[in-house]
Amino acid sequence: MTVTAPPVVPATGRNVSSDAGGSRVGRSGPVAWMVLPALVLFVVFGVVPLIGVVVLSFTQWDGLGPIHANGLANWRSVLSDPQTWHSVYVTFEIMILSWAVQTPMSLLLGTFLAGRQRYRAFLAVLYFIPLLLSSAAIAITYKALLDPNFGLGAGLHIGFLTQDWLGKSNLAIAVVIFIVSWQFIPFHSLIYQGGVRQIPTTMYEAASIDGAGRIRQFFSITIPQLKYTIITSSTLMVVGSLTFFDLIFVLTAGGPGDATRVLALDMYKRGFMSNQMGPASVIASIIVLLGLVLALLLRRLGGSTTASQQEGA
Amino acid sequence: MAIATTSSTSTRRARGGPVRAHKLLQLNWFGGLAGWIWLAIVVIPLYWIVVTSFKDQSDYFTQNPFALPSAPTSENYKLVIESDFPRYFINSVIVTIGTIVPAVGISFMAAYAIIRGAGSRFLAGVNGMFLMGLAIPLQATIIPVYLLIIKMHLYDSLLALILPSVAFSIPLSVLVLSNFIRDVPKELFESMRVDGATEWGMLRTLAFPLTRPALVTVSIYNGLAVWNGFLLPLILTQSPDKRTLPLALWTFQGQYSVNVPAVLASVVLTTLPIVILYAVSRRQLLSGLTAGFSR
Numbered sequence: 148m149t150v151t152a153p154p155v156v157p158a159t160g161r162n163v164s165s166d167a168g169g170s171r172v173g174r175s176g177p178v179a180w181m182v183l184p185a186l187v188l189f190v191v192f193g194v195v196p197l198i199g200v201v202v203l204s205f206t207q208w209d210g211l212g213p214i215h216a217n218g219l220a221n222w223r224s225v226l227s228d229p230q231t232w233h234s235v236y237v238t239f240e241i242m243i244l245s246w247a248v249q250t251p252m253s254l255l256l257g258t259f260l261a262g263r264q265r266y267r268a269f270l271a272v273l274y275f276i277p278l279l280l281s282s283a284a285i286a287i288t289y290k291a292l293l294d295p296n297f298g299l300g301a302g303l304h305i306g307f308l309t310q311d312w313l314g315k316s317n318l319a320i321a322v323v324i325f326i327v328s329w330q331f332i333p334f335h336s337l338i339y340q341g342g343v344r345q346i347p348t349t350m351y352e353a354a355s356i357d358g359a360g361r362i363r364q365f366f367s368i369t370i371p372q373l374k375y376t377i378i379t380s381s382t383l384m385v386v387g388s389l390t391f392f393d394l395i396f397v398l399t400a401g402g403p404g405d406a407t408r409v410l411a412l413d414m415y416k417r418g419f420m421s422n423q424m425g426p427a428s429v430i431a432s433i434i435v436l437l438g439l440v441l442a443l444l445l446r447r448l449g450g451s452t453t454a455s456q457q458e459g460a
Numbered sequence: 461m462a463i464a465t466t467s468s469t470s471t472r473r474a475r476g477g478p479v480r481a482h483k484l485l486q487l488n489w490f491g492g493l494a495g496w497i498w499l500a501i502v503v504i505p506l507y508w509i510v511v512t513s514f515k516d517q518s519d520y521f522t523q524n525p526f527a528l529p530s531a532p533t534s535e536n537y538k539l540v541i542e543s544d545f546p547r548y549f550i551n552s553v554i555v556t557i558g559t560i561v562p563a564v565g566i567s568f569m570a571a572y573a574i575i576r577g578a579g580s581r582f583l584a585g586v587n588g589m590f591l592m593g594l595a596i597p598l599q600a601t602i603i604p605v606y607l608l609i610i611k612m613h614l615y616d617s618l619l620a621l622i623l624p625s626v627a628f629s630i631p632l633s634v635l636v637l638s639n640f641i642r643d644v645p646k647e648l649f650e651s652m653r654v655d656g657a658t659e660w661g662m663l664r665t666l667a668f669p670l671t672r673p674a675l676v677t678v679s680i681y682n683g684l685a686v687w688n689g690f691l692l693p694l695i696l697t698q699s700p701d702k703r704t705l706p707l708a709l710w711t712f713q714g715q716y717s718v719n720v721p722a723v724l725a726s727v728v729l730t731t732l733p734i735v736i737l738y739a740v741s742r743r744q745l746l747s748g749l750t751a752g753f754s755r
Contacts, residue, residue: 178572178583179580180573182569182570182577184569184570185566185567185590185630188623189627191627192605192608192626193593195608196601196602196604196605199603199604199607200603200604202604210606252498255491255494256494259492259494270495272742274499275738275746276735277502279735281689281706281709282688282690284709284731287709289505291720292505302523302525329505386597387597390597390599392599392691393690396690397710411599411600414602418603427603431602435596438595438596439596442595
């Protein structure tokens with residue numbers, strides 16, 4: 148997965164315009180050209196495809212031959228196809244469950260890692276190794292590890308581990324969520340670690356003078372103080388989960404049956420396996436739309452995150 | 461029960477801020493418990509990968525999975541290397557370097573322009589567009605990218621992987637770099653300007669050295685994403701000699717699925733360069749991983 152960031156960051160220029168003084172206007176001219184290379188590449192391979200995906204959703208194309216317009220036909224067929232809704236359901240199922248697993252665990256580990264003892268720093272070094280592995284490598288490893296006949300469970304003769312993990316719908320989804328957590332909890336812990344370290348110690352001191360216990364402090368100080376961090380991290384998790392492709396593709400290829408066929412996989416299968424780029428583009432448009440809506444919703448939830456981001460910087 | 465080590469904390473300072481001793485946080489036994497459990501969850505599979513990759517197949521089927529190999533063998537690694545992995549490795553290096561150098565270069569220029577030209581509507585609009593790019597799962601645009609690459613006659617080439625990768629890395633890079641360039645004191649720019657420096661000169665001799673840590677961070681973040689990227693190679697290339705490592709891993713696994721030790725050896729080999737990098741420059745890599753999110 149490529150981590151997709153949320154739009155939580157302030158518009159640049161906010162600081163600058165206030166103190167740059169009168170010479171500002173005269174300066175904006177000569178530097179503007181420097182933005183051009185990035186602008187051109189981003190427009191060609193970012194903006195044009197974004198528009199293109201919507202345009203292609205109204206066409207018929209097999210991936211090789213000519214492209215024909217066919218109006219709303221794709222949208223009609225895709226939206227009335229139970230497969231689509233199944234994929235939407237699976238996508239949200241994985242999104243919500245993996246959020247629910249990752250968030251408390253990352254919070255806990257992040258708080259733990261915020262302590263500055265040596266051994267914690269050492270643990271952190273080990274925690275982050277999964278982040279270095281490609282999703283393909285991770286999926287391949289777990290496929291072998293969970294094999295009911297030759298995997299870890301069979302080798303250790305542990306009945307619980309010796310299940311057909313990837314052969315049963317519910318188990319396969321649980322495995323995906325576990326692996327996603329294995330891969331990304333370290334990342335989110337790191338974000339929370341940074342957040343916790345910015346909470347003034349005086350707040351905890353005051354609370355303990357008032358007789359608040361540790362658990363009380365965690366819920367009345369740590370969590371409220373981390374509000375914006377939680378929103379940032381959640382946005383990354385939620386929007387990122389829309390793009391879980393490599394992991395699921397290598398692990399289960401959407402199976403068993405269609406149990407783990409998330410939207411990204413549905414798009415790939417329709418487009419590049421069934422050669423129906425039109426319907427695949429409809430799915431792609433839905434993914435883009437979902438990403439935007441979810442990012443905006445989460446941003447709304449946090450009110451303006453601008454202030455906190457600026458303070459942190 | 462409590463883990464109480466308060467000595468070192470009071471002397472350390474959070475970067476630039478007031479002393480933030482987390483005395484109370486250190487009594488967090490619940491977190492400590494979670495910490496050690498998580499360690500086991502992370503380390504056990506990793507240990508298993510490495511140990512198994514040195515076993516021969518009969519050992520793999522008969523031995524305890526965690527036992528050290530009775531007769532360690534490098535045959536698995538040999539098989540992987542003979543399966544053209546050096547070529548895939550070179551492909552991955554080309555694509556990764558070929559992406560991060562231009563990506564970071566043009567993002568740096570863009571970030572510089574956006575900060576220095578603040579007040580320009582054009583630049584604010586461009587910046588807004590990049591920020592939008594952060595909220596959109598760009599992988600979802602793969603079909604039109606595929607069409608574009610075919611039309612440009614780049615299909616099945618390494619350049620086909622590089623160009624979209626550069627574009628996809630621009631939004632986050634510009635965001636992180638502009639945050640850093642904003643921190644460069646305005647007076648420095650002023651005094652250089654008075655001395656007759658051009659914007660290009662200031663970018664090179666002032667902004668570049670002062671934002672070097674951020675440039676490293678952004679390079680690592682993008683480099684890792686490209687090195688581990690799977691979707692673009694899967695869709696935009698076809699011939700075996702254009703494979704990058706993650707794709708090669710997948711096809712190798714399809715070919716040798718029965719030979720688990722060899723498959724795991726391929727996992728170790730493809731990850732090794734990054735683990736070495738991690739060992740050498742852990743701090744920079746970690747800041748690269750969270751590029752700007754924890755700020």
